[in-house]
Amino acid sequence: MEEINKLKQELKKINAEAAGIRDLPTEKRAEFGKAINAKRAAILNKIAECEKALLDTEVLPIDVTAWSGVNEPLPEFYSAEMGSAHPLMTELDRVCDIYQMMGFDILEARQLDDEYHMFDTLNFAKEHPARDGYDTFRTEEGLIPPAHTSTMQHRVLKQFKSRLDNDGVLAVVVPGRVFRNEDVDATHEHTFYQCEGVYVSRDCNMGQMLGILREFFEKYYEQKLNIRTQPGYFPFTEPSLEFMIEKPKDLGGKKGDYLEMLGCGMIHPNVLKMAGINPEEFHGFAWGGGIDRLVMLRYGLDDVRHFESGNLNFLREF
Ligand code: DAH
Numbered sequence: 001m002e003e004i005n006k007l008k009q010e011l012k013k014i015n016a017e018a019a020g021i022r023d024l025p026t027e028k029r030a031e032f033g034k035a036i037n038a039k040r041a042a043i044l045n046k047i048a049e050c051e052k053a054l055l056d057t058e059v060l061p062i063d064v065t066a067w068s069g070v071n072e073p074l075p076e077f078y079s080a081e082m083g084s085a086h087p088l089m090t091e092l093d094r095v096c097d098i099y100q101m102m103g104f105d106i107l108e109a110r111q112l113d114d115e116y117h118m119f120d121t122l123n124f125a126k127e128h129p130a131r132d133g134y135d136t137f138r139t140e141e142g143l144i145p146p147a148h149t150s151t152m153q154h155r156v157l158k159q160f161k162s163r164l165d166n167d168g169v170l171a172v173v174v175p176g177r178v179f180r181n182e183d184v185d186a187t188h189e190h191t192f193y194q195c196e197g198v199y200v201s202r203d204c205n206m207g208q209m210l211g212i213l214r215e216f217f218e219k220y221y222e223q224k225l226n227i228r229t230q231p232g233y234f235p236f237t238e239p240s241l242e243f244m245i246e247k248p249k250d251l252g253g254k255k256g257d258y259l260e261m262l263g264c265g266m267i268h269p270n271v272l273k274m275a276g277i278n279p280e281e282f283h284g285f286a287w288g289g290g291i292d293r294l295v296m297l298r299y300g301l302d303d304v305r306h307f308e309s310g311n312l313n314f315l316r317e318f
Pocket of ligand 1: 147148149150196197234236237240262263264265285286287288289
């Protein structure tokens with residue numbers, strides 16, 4: 001470093017010397033200028049060399065993967081062989097693969113959102129008690145960790161609406177992590193995963209929606225299923241339905257054992273309008289449901305709390 005400072009001082013002197021060019025007769029100036037430039041270039045070269053040497057000596061190479069207990073075996077949690085994808089992530093990939101095969105685009109949800117996307121754009125009236133129905137957490141700044149993936153609907157509609165002019169269809173699925181201020185028990189977690197579907201076209205209808213959902217569940221459980229719906233209520237769909245499947249025999253179900261898998265319906269005209277889509281021209285349907293529940297049924301799990309527990313014995317079963 002000292003060396004570099006000295007060189008920089010020299011450089012200053014040379015620059016001061018260079019100013020003397022003004023006092024020289026014209027015919028001597030070219031020669032003088034050349035000499036000064038050569039001196040300057042030599043000093044700049046030296047400075048560059050010194051800086052490079054400094055970098056080589058002063059920055060220690062750090063191997064962040066090095067295990068410092070040289071003669072000890074790696075602790076178990078260091079071994080890449082012992083690691084594996086979390087079962088929910090593996091299943092979420094499978095879910096997305098199925099939807100992608102059916103022609104849907106995938107967009108990931110966010111983990112922090114706001115009142116506008118959680119409620120306003122989803123046609124929840126201001127001060128309406130339905131806003132309380134979602135047991136939302138709030139940060140001190142008033143932000144909301146999303147209580148459902150429907151917070152992404154408005155963004156999806158806006159981001160993909162140009163598809164309607166080009167292909168006449170908008171078809172997007174949004175997986176995401178969601179959070180609710182609930183009492184935790186075997187069937188309720190404060191943190192879980194959902195998957196949202198949004199479909200818009202000129203002439204889509206409820207029958208198509210049920211066809212898509214049946215296809216998805218039959219692919220996911222790899223068998224034919226009986227499905228059923230019952231009326232539901234969501235401010236962002238009209239009409240709204242709850243979608244159920246009959247629990248398959250090989251997964252421990254008996255005849256008539258119906259499980260509610262998701263909420264769905266025709267997208268409310270106000271939701272389309274807010275995203276700049278004309279509800280006179282286009283119709284849409286949407287659905288959203290829990291991934292944890294889907295996976296629990298597939299693997300015969302009886303306690304949702306396993307997923308967030310970090311319990312290695314549980315995770316190693318997958
Ligand atoms: N977001 C709702 C929930 O978590 C589920 C839902 C219902 C999503 C209807 C939708 C929908 O997209 O159209 O309870």
